[in-house]
Amino acid sequence: MPDVIAEAFHAFAEHVRPTAGDVERAQQLRDRVANELMEDAAVLRVVDTGSFAHGTAVRESSHFDVFVVLRGAKPKSVARSIDVLRAAAAGAPAALVSASAESVLVEQLGAPGIRLIPAYEAAAEAGSSLGGSDLLWVPDVARRWVRHRAGARTVLLSRIDDDGSVRALIRLMLVWKHRQDVGISSYYLETAAIRQALQQSSFSLLWDQCWLWERLADDALSPLPDLTSPSQTQSVRAAASLARAIEAQFPLERAASSGRGAVSAYMDGDLDAATAYLRALYGSDFPEL
Secondary structure (H helix, E strand, O other): HHHHHHHHHHHHHHHHHOOHHHHHHHHHHHHHHHHHHHOOOOOOEEEEHHHHHHOOOOOOOOOOEEHHHHHHHOOOOHHHHHHHHHHHHOOOOOOOOEOOOOOEEEEEOOOEEEEEEEEEEEOOOOOOOOOOOOEEEEEOOOOOOEEEEEOHHHHHHHHOOOOOOOHHHHHHHHEEEEHHHHOHHHHHHHHHHHHHHOOOOOOOHHHHHHHHHHHHHHHOOEEOOOOOOOOOOEEEEOOOHHHHHHHHHHHHHHHHHHHHHHEEEEEEEOOHHHHHHHHHHHHHOOOOO
Protein backbone atom coordinates (compact mmCIF):
# COMPACT_ATOMS: atom_id res chain seq x y z
CA MET A 1 0.00 0.00 0.00
CA PRO A 2 2.80 2.54 0.47
CA ASP A 3 3.31 2.39 -3.31
CA VAL A 4 -0.33 3.42 -3.79
CA ILE A 5 0.19 6.51 -1.64
CA ALA A 6 3.50 7.44 -3.30
CA GLU A 7 2.03 7.01 -6.79
CA ALA A 8 -1.02 9.14 -5.98
CA PHE A 9 1.02 12.00 -4.55
CA HIS A 10 3.51 11.81 -7.41
CA ALA A 11 0.72 11.89 -9.99
CA PHE A 12 -0.92 14.85 -8.28
CA ALA A 13 2.36 16.74 -7.97
CA GLU A 14 2.88 16.36 -11.72
CA HIS A 15 -0.74 17.30 -12.45
CA VAL A 16 -0.51 20.63 -10.59
CA ARG A 17 3.00 21.51 -11.79
CA PRO A 18 3.16 24.15 -14.55
CA THR A 19 3.78 22.59 -17.96
CA ALA A 20 6.93 23.28 -19.93
CA GLY A 21 4.80 25.53 -22.14
CA ASP A 22 3.54 27.46 -19.09
CA VAL A 23 7.11 28.02 -17.92
CA GLU A 24 8.25 29.11 -21.38
CA ARG A 25 5.39 31.60 -21.77
CA ALA A 26 5.99 32.97 -18.28
CA GLN A 27 9.70 33.37 -19.02
CA GLN A 28 8.98 35.14 -22.30
CA LEU A 29 6.60 37.58 -20.62
CA ARG A 30 9.07 38.07 -17.78
CA ASP A 31 11.83 38.90 -20.28
CA ARG A 32 9.67 41.41 -22.17
CA VAL A 33 8.61 43.10 -18.93
CA ALA A 34 12.20 43.14 -17.65
CA ASN A 35 13.43 44.75 -20.87
CA GLU A 36 10.76 47.42 -20.53
CA LEU A 37 11.63 48.05 -16.88
CA MET A 38 15.35 48.39 -17.60
CA GLU A 39 14.55 51.29 -19.91
CA ASP A 40 13.34 53.27 -16.89
CA ALA A 41 15.95 55.35 -15.07
CA ALA A 42 14.47 54.36 -11.68
CA VAL A 43 15.31 50.67 -12.16
CA LEU A 44 18.71 49.16 -11.39
CA ARG A 45 18.07 45.50 -12.15
CA VAL A 46 15.57 42.65 -11.75
CA VAL A 47 15.98 39.46 -9.73
CA ASP A 48 13.81 36.34 -10.10
CA THR A 49 12.31 34.94 -6.91
CA GLY A 50 9.27 33.01 -5.66
CA SER A 51 7.74 29.69 -6.63
CA PHE A 52 8.84 29.64 -10.29
CA ALA A 53 12.44 30.29 -9.26
CA HIS A 54 12.21 27.73 -6.44
CA GLY A 55 10.55 25.00 -8.54
CA THR A 56 7.35 24.94 -6.46
CA ALA A 57 4.88 26.81 -8.69
CA VAL A 58 1.26 25.67 -9.05
CA ARG A 59 -0.29 25.54 -12.51
CA GLU A 60 -2.93 28.22 -13.17
CA SER A 61 -2.38 29.72 -9.71
CA SER A 62 1.20 30.90 -9.19
CA HIS A 63 2.69 34.10 -10.55
CA PHE A 64 6.25 34.52 -11.74
CA ASP A 65 7.73 36.73 -8.99
CA VAL A 66 10.44 39.28 -9.72
CA PHE A 67 12.19 41.72 -7.40
CA VAL A 68 12.62 45.06 -9.15
CA VAL A 69 15.60 46.78 -7.55
CA LEU A 70 15.00 50.55 -7.58
CA ARG A 71 17.58 53.29 -7.32
CA GLY A 72 18.15 55.24 -4.14
CA ALA A 73 17.32 54.56 -0.52
CA LYS A 74 14.13 52.77 0.44
CA PRO A 75 11.26 55.09 1.43
CA LYS A 76 9.38 54.64 4.67
CA SER A 77 6.23 53.69 2.78
CA VAL A 78 6.06 50.68 0.47
CA ALA A 79 3.21 52.49 -1.31
CA ARG A 80 5.62 55.09 -2.71
CA SER A 81 7.68 52.30 -4.28
CA ILE A 82 4.56 50.78 -5.81
CA ASP A 83 3.80 54.08 -7.52
CA VAL A 84 7.31 54.17 -9.02
CA LEU A 85 7.08 50.54 -10.07
CA ARG A 86 3.67 50.90 -11.66
CA ALA A 87 4.85 53.86 -13.70
CA ALA A 88 7.91 51.90 -14.86
CA ALA A 89 5.74 48.93 -15.91
CA ALA A 90 3.05 51.00 -17.63
CA GLY A 91 4.58 50.37 -21.04
CA ALA A 92 4.66 46.57 -20.73
CA PRO A 93 3.75 45.29 -24.23
CA ALA A 94 0.25 43.84 -24.78
CA ALA A 95 -0.32 43.36 -21.07
CA LEU A 96 -2.69 44.43 -18.30
CA VAL A 97 -0.98 46.18 -15.38
CA SER A 98 -2.60 46.41 -11.94
CA ALA A 99 -1.28 47.23 -8.48
CA SER A 100 -1.91 45.98 -4.96
CA ALA A 101 -0.54 47.24 -1.65
CA GLU A 102 2.74 45.33 -2.02
CA SER A 103 3.29 44.52 -5.70
CA VAL A 104 2.44 45.25 -9.32
CA LEU A 105 0.91 42.49 -11.43
CA VAL A 106 1.47 42.28 -15.18
CA GLU A 107 -0.89 39.85 -16.90
CA GLN A 108 -1.21 38.60 -20.45
CA LEU A 109 -3.69 36.12 -21.86
CA GLY A 110 -2.22 32.62 -22.07
CA ALA A 111 0.67 33.17 -19.64
CA PRO A 112 1.09 33.15 -15.86
CA GLY A 113 1.14 36.69 -14.50
CA ILE A 114 4.38 38.43 -13.60
CA ARG A 115 4.35 39.87 -10.07
CA LEU A 116 6.75 42.78 -9.63
CA ILE A 117 7.94 43.40 -6.07
CA PRO A 118 9.85 46.58 -5.16
CA ALA A 119 13.32 46.19 -3.67
CA TYR A 120 16.33 48.31 -2.77
CA GLU A 121 20.00 47.64 -2.27
CA ALA A 122 20.80 46.94 1.39
CA ALA A 123 24.19 47.76 2.87
CA ALA A 124 25.75 45.33 5.33
CA GLU A 125 25.37 46.20 9.00
CA ALA A 126 28.44 47.50 10.84
CA GLY A 127 30.75 44.65 11.81
CA SER A 128 28.95 42.16 9.57
CA SER A 129 30.54 40.18 6.77
CA LEU A 130 27.23 40.11 4.95
CA GLY A 131 27.01 42.30 1.91
CA GLY A 132 27.14 42.22 -1.84
CA SER A 133 24.71 42.80 -4.64
CA ASP A 134 22.31 40.06 -3.53
CA LEU A 135 21.46 41.76 -0.22
CA LEU A 136 18.17 43.64 -0.60
CA TRP A 137 15.42 45.43 1.27
CA VAL A 138 12.08 43.87 0.30
CA PRO A 139 8.53 44.19 1.72
CA ASP A 140 7.18 41.33 3.81
CA VAL A 141 3.53 40.26 4.01
CA ALA A 142 2.87 43.02 6.57
CA ARG A 143 4.43 45.59 4.19
CA ARG A 144 7.45 46.16 6.40
CA TRP A 145 10.90 46.47 4.85
CA VAL A 146 13.04 43.45 5.73
CA ARG A 147 16.54 42.46 4.69
CA HIS A 148 16.62 39.61 2.21
CA ARG A 149 19.43 37.67 0.54
CA ALA A 150 18.33 36.99 -3.00
CA GLY A 151 18.98 33.42 -4.15
CA ALA A 152 19.63 32.00 -0.68
CA ARG A 153 16.39 30.05 -0.58
CA THR A 154 17.05 28.43 -3.96
CA VAL A 155 20.50 27.38 -2.76
CA LEU A 156 19.10 25.90 0.46
CA LEU A 157 16.42 23.95 -1.40
CA SER A 158 19.01 22.53 -3.77
CA ARG A 159 21.03 21.29 -0.79
CA ILE A 160 18.24 19.67 1.24
CA ASP A 161 15.91 18.41 -1.49
CA ASP A 162 17.78 15.72 -3.40
CA ASP A 163 14.65 13.70 -4.20
CA GLY A 164 12.14 16.51 -4.72
CA SER A 165 10.06 15.65 -1.63
CA VAL A 166 10.49 19.08 -0.01
CA ARG A 167 9.43 20.93 -3.14
CA ALA A 168 6.48 18.53 -3.50
CA LEU A 169 5.42 19.27 0.09
CA ILE A 170 5.69 23.02 -0.54
CA ARG A 171 3.63 22.67 -3.72
CA LEU A 172 0.93 20.81 -1.77
CA MET A 173 0.79 23.70 0.72
CA LEU A 174 0.44 26.18 -2.13
CA VAL A 175 -2.27 24.14 -3.88
CA TRP A 176 -4.26 24.16 -0.63
CA LYS A 177 -3.71 27.90 -0.15
CA HIS A 178 -4.76 28.87 -3.67
CA ARG A 179 -7.69 26.49 -4.02
CA GLN A 180 -9.09 27.16 -0.55
CA ASP A 181 -8.34 30.90 -0.86
CA VAL A 182 -6.57 31.01 2.49
CA GLY A 183 -4.84 34.26 3.45
CA ILE A 184 -1.49 32.83 4.53
CA SER A 185 1.76 34.02 2.97
CA SER A 186 3.23 31.57 0.46
CA TYR A 187 6.69 32.44 1.78
CA TYR A 188 5.53 31.51 5.28
CA LEU A 189 4.21 28.12 4.16
CA GLU A 190 7.45 27.48 2.28
CA THR A 191 9.45 28.45 5.38
CA ALA A 192 7.41 26.05 7.53
CA ALA A 193 7.98 23.17 5.09
CA ILE A 194 11.73 23.86 5.01
CA ARG A 195 11.85 23.94 8.82
CA GLN A 196 10.17 20.54 8.96
CA ALA A 197 12.55 19.11 6.35
CA LEU A 198 15.56 20.32 8.35
CA GLN A 199 14.21 18.80 11.56
CA GLN A 200 13.18 15.41 10.18
CA SER A 201 13.69 13.49 6.96
CA SER A 202 10.71 12.98 4.68
CA PHE A 203 8.85 9.77 5.56
CA SER A 204 5.91 9.89 3.17
CA LEU A 205 4.02 12.89 1.80
CA LEU A 206 0.88 11.53 3.46
CA TRP A 207 2.52 11.84 6.89
CA ASP A 208 4.65 14.87 5.98
CA GLN A 209 1.65 17.02 5.12
CA CYS A 210 -0.25 15.83 8.21
CA TRP A 211 2.60 16.70 10.57
CA LEU A 212 3.04 20.10 8.93
CA TRP A 213 -0.67 20.99 9.18
CA GLU A 214 -0.81 19.92 12.81
CA ARG A 215 2.27 21.88 13.83
CA LEU A 216 1.08 25.02 12.07
CA ALA A 217 -2.29 24.73 13.79
CA ASP A 218 -0.74 24.02 17.21
CA ASP A 219 1.60 27.01 16.83
CA ALA A 220 -1.33 29.25 15.80
CA LEU A 221 0.64 30.61 12.84
CA SER A 222 3.27 32.19 15.07
CA PRO A 223 6.19 33.93 13.30
CA LEU A 224 8.97 31.63 12.09
CA PRO A 225 12.71 32.34 11.87
CA ASP A 226 13.89 32.69 8.29
CA LEU A 227 17.06 30.62 7.98
CA THR A 228 17.77 32.16 4.58
CA SER A 229 17.63 35.74 5.84
CA PRO A 230 20.91 37.62 6.33
CA SER A 231 20.64 37.20 10.13
CA GLN A 232 19.11 33.68 9.89
CA THR A 233 16.74 34.72 12.71
CA GLN A 234 14.61 37.37 11.01
CA SER A 235 10.95 36.46 11.53
CA VAL A 236 8.48 35.54 8.79
CA ARG A 237 4.86 36.46 9.45
CA ALA A 238 1.97 34.33 8.26
CA ALA A 239 -0.34 37.22 7.42
CA ALA A 240 -0.47 40.98 7.16
CA SER A 241 -2.09 41.39 10.58
CA LEU A 242 -3.14 39.43 13.65
CA ALA A 243 -6.75 39.64 12.48
CA ARG A 244 -5.85 38.03 9.14
CA ALA A 245 -3.92 35.29 10.93
CA ILE A 246 -6.94 34.58 13.13
CA GLU A 247 -9.14 34.38 10.02
CA ALA A 248 -6.80 31.77 8.57
CA GLN A 249 -6.82 29.67 11.74
CA PHE A 250 -10.13 27.92 11.01
CA PRO A 251 -9.23 26.62 7.52
CA LEU A 252 -5.83 25.67 8.91
CA GLU A 253 -7.36 23.62 11.73
CA ARG A 254 -9.71 22.01 9.22
CA ALA A 255 -6.70 21.12 7.07
CA ALA A 256 -4.94 19.57 10.09
CA SER A 257 -8.07 17.53 10.81
CA SER A 258 -8.32 16.35 7.20
CA GLY A 259 -4.62 15.49 7.12
CA ARG A 260 -4.92 13.40 10.28
CA GLY A 261 -8.14 11.85 8.96
CA ALA A 262 -6.34 10.75 5.79
CA VAL A 263 -3.56 9.11 7.81
CA SER A 264 -6.00 7.35 10.14
CA ALA A 265 -8.16 6.11 7.26
CA TYR A 266 -5.09 4.82 5.44
CA MET A 267 -3.90 2.99 8.57
CA ASP A 268 -7.35 1.40 8.85
CA GLY A 269 -7.15 0.26 5.24
CA ASP A 270 -10.01 2.56 4.16
CA LEU A 271 -8.57 4.05 0.99
CA ASP A 272 -11.91 5.54 -0.07
CA ALA A 273 -12.07 7.60 3.12
CA ALA A 274 -8.41 8.58 2.80
CA THR A 275 -9.08 9.78 -0.76
CA ALA A 276 -12.06 11.82 0.45
CA TYR A 277 -9.96 13.53 3.11
CA LEU A 278 -7.20 14.36 0.63
CA ARG A 279 -9.69 15.70 -1.90
CA ALA A 280 -11.15 17.92 0.83
CA LEU A 281 -7.65 19.38 1.17
CA TYR A 282 -6.49 19.62 -2.43
CA GLY A 283 -9.51 19.30 -4.70
CA SER A 284 -11.51 16.68 -6.55
CA ASP A 285 -8.69 16.04 -9.01
CA PHE A 286 -6.53 14.36 -6.36
CA PRO A 287 -6.12 10.76 -7.62
CA GLU A 288 -8.17 7.96 -6.13
CA LEU A 289 -6.10 5.74 -3.83
